[in-house]
Amino acid sequence: MPSRTKIAISGVIGTLSLIGAAAVATAAVSVLVARKVLVPPSRREEDVVIRSVDLDAGLVVLDATADSRLPGEYSFWFSRESGHARFGEIVASTPTTVTRRILGVDSGDLAAARRGRLTGWFYLTPSDLGVPFDDVAIATPLGDAPAWLIPAADSSSTRWAIHVHGRAVRRPETLRAVPVFREAGFTSLVVSYRNDNEAPRSDDFRYALGDREWLDVDAAMHYAVSNGATQIVLVGWSMGGATVLQALTRSAVGDRVSGVVLESPVVDWIAALDFQVRLRRLPVFVRSFVIVLFKSRWGRIFTGLAEPLDIDRLDFVTRAKELDRPVLILHSDDDGFVPSTASRALAIARPDIVSYEAFEVAGHTKLWNYDRVRWEGAIRDWVAKLPDGTAQREGRQRA
Incomplete structure (x- = not known):
């Protein structure tokens, strides 16, 4: 050769x-x-270094990071999730450090901690809100899942809000939304769902990105209806947004839903995956x-x-025409985890029913923490414009 x-x-x-x-x-x-994406994490990274703690002065000095520099009030988890504190305003900063107010230490020895992580969580249980509540169980297809039932101040109210947390967190994440809904006359049901370390596990112990978690939200919707709910607002955070959209369009009692609130939501998983691939x-x-x-x-x-x-079924930008209920989206353009592009695309596709509240700087699911007044005001104004649930159902039936 x-x-x-x-x-x-x-x-x-x-x-x-x-x-x-x-x-x-x-x-x-x-x-x-x-x-x-699919495997529930066993432990979250503690990525913020604690430089010093002065409990007498109520101050903590942290390494300067994107999270520690955010204005507002936040939770701080430390000692492998066994410790929890709440931090407030920034009182001083240098190029390498941030000094914040300590609003309270709920558990653990903060003075002995060396690292932790900041989150948007702020309340741990409804008792932190100073309102009455009951621990209830929702009969999901996998077994009983714990939930908090927080009644409306008016016991005759038949308006309910069902709050659904995001991926890799638990139901306390959503407690920030309860006060504004209670003020508006809603009973709140704060739910858990499969594989979140509170509700029963699925056999595969994998997230389904909303494609199966919606069944647990559906069970919560049936619970609400059986307990007198005539009008339901679904409130979904992050992956909880994808989940409540599935529940809205697939539940047998979806006609009871009068509107949907989406906080930093995944409305198109392909867009979210694109973002993560580019980020890495x-x-x-x-x-x-x-x-x-x-x-x-x-x-x-x-x-x-x-x-x-069914990834295609999880794309509500493409499926925008199928939505027929008012939707409020709150999203930060610098989300850092779930891009706001799909949320904006949905708002552009359905300006007739989608109200879009654009934030900057706030990051992922930290909009309430960053600007509580604006966040609650957006929900308050949107809820005030919701039509009566019965009238909505009759209109859809005629159509």
């Missing part, structure tokens, strides 16, 4: 080897990304392969999903 031919063949083999290696590497990265500077086709893993039966070998996910 001529030497040039040998060289050419060797070059082709080498190129194919490189392509094969790249394909294998891409597939491996895609599997890691898919599992990162991964090849663009990683997202495509991740979606194939979600949608394919053979993908369960790598993802652990019990059954494929």
Whole structure:
């Protein structure tokens, strides 16, 4: 064989080897990304360093990070989630540190802690709100899931709000919305759902991105109706936004829903995955392969999903015409986790029913913390314009 031919063949083999290696590497990265999205985390990263704590003065000095520099009031988890404190305003800052007020320490020894993480959570139980509440159980398809029932001040009210938390957090996340709904005359049902470390686990112990979690919200909707609710507002945070949109469009009692509030929501998982892939500077086709893993039966070998996910059904930008209830979206353009682009696209597609409240700086699910007055005011004004639930149902039936 001529030497040039040998060289050419060797070059082709080498190129194919490189392509094969790249394909294998891409597939491996895609599997890691898919599992990162689907597998409930066992522990959250404590990414904020504590420089010093002065409990007498009520001050804490933290390393300067994007989170620690945010204005507002926040929760601070430390000692592997066993400690919890609440931090308030920034009183001083340097290029490397931030000094904040300590509003209270609920558990743990903050003075001995060295690291922690800031979150949008602020209240841990309804007792922190100073309102009466009951612990109730919602009979979901997987078993009883704990929930908090916070009655309206007017015991005759039949308006309910069902609050649904996001991915990798628990129901206290949503307590920030309860006061404004109670003020508006709503009973609040603050729910848990499968795989959130409170509600029962699914057999595969995987998030379904709203494609199956909605069944637990549906159970909460039936609970509300059986206890007198004639009008329901669904309130979804982050992945909870995707979940309540599924419940709205798939529940047998969806006609009882008079409106939906979405806080930093996922309204299109493909857009969210695109953002995460770009954020991590991964090849663009990683997202495509991740979606194939979600949608394919053979993908369960790598993802652990019990059954494929219907990603297309989770895209409410494409499905915008199917929505027929008022929607309020609150989203920050620098969300950092779930891009606001899909939320904006939905608002543009359905200006007749979607009200959009755009924030900046606030980040993901921290809008209330950043500007409580504006956040509550947006919900208060939107709720005041909601039509009567009975009239809505009759109108849809006539249509």
